[in-house]
Amino acid sequence: YSILTCFYLFSSQYVVVSSKKILFYNDEKDKDQSNPSMVLDIDKLFHVRPVTQGDVYRAETEEIPKIFQILYANEGECRKDVEVESVQPAEKTNFLNHKGHEFIPTIYHFPANCEACAKPLWHVFKPPAALECRRCHVKCHRDHLDKKEELIAPCKVSYDVTSARDMLLLASCQDEQKKWVTHLVKKIPKNPPSTFVRASPRTMSTRSSANQSFRKAVKNTSGKTR
Secondary structure, three states: OOOOOOOOOOOEOEEEEOOOEEEEEOOHHHHHOOOOOEEEEHHHEEEEEEOOOOOOOOOOHHHHHHEEEEEEEHHHEEEOOOOOOOOOOOOOOOOEEEOOEEEEEEOEOOOOEOOOOOOEOEOOOOOOOEEEEOOOOOEEEHHHHHOOOOOOOOOOOOOOHHHEEEEEEEOOOHHHHHHHHHHHHOOOOOOOOOOOOOOOHHHOOOOOOOOOEEEOEOOOOOOOOO
């Protein structure tokens, strides 16, 4: 795995997944010396999923099937001598709440399909009005919500995004990405971290300085999980 410092520049790191921790090492030597550059607590992990083109529009097309995202609580991260990039608070957004989702109005100029009706959700020149949940990233036509159609499944993610961090990881191939997602999903605790209590949408913004985004890459994962 590796930290992304700008755009989608990934650098490789040696990663070990134990029953309680995810440990990131700059190389195998650091691993042998038990000198991790970053440690994540498994019990603070609460969501793992493959990304879509909308999540990583700056990434190369061939890389997208290899990338996945993990979400975890702020206090679950411990870094060594890494300067955290500050994130400016975003302007308040009027969320559309539906079945646990917090939908943000948007449009797509790149290929994307509605996850409610499976029809195209994009157009180069005149894209239809769309919605994307800021929690689980489900995408759908806005018409489905406006017409009160029961096509949208409930949100699968329940956490306060202002108390969370996300990380993008790049596997060596799509099969490895699937293995990592499957492996880490099994590690997610059944009960979310106690700090993740849903806050009122009226008091939340899309991001706060506590919600940082980091990118990492998996260059070679064989034999590096346990």
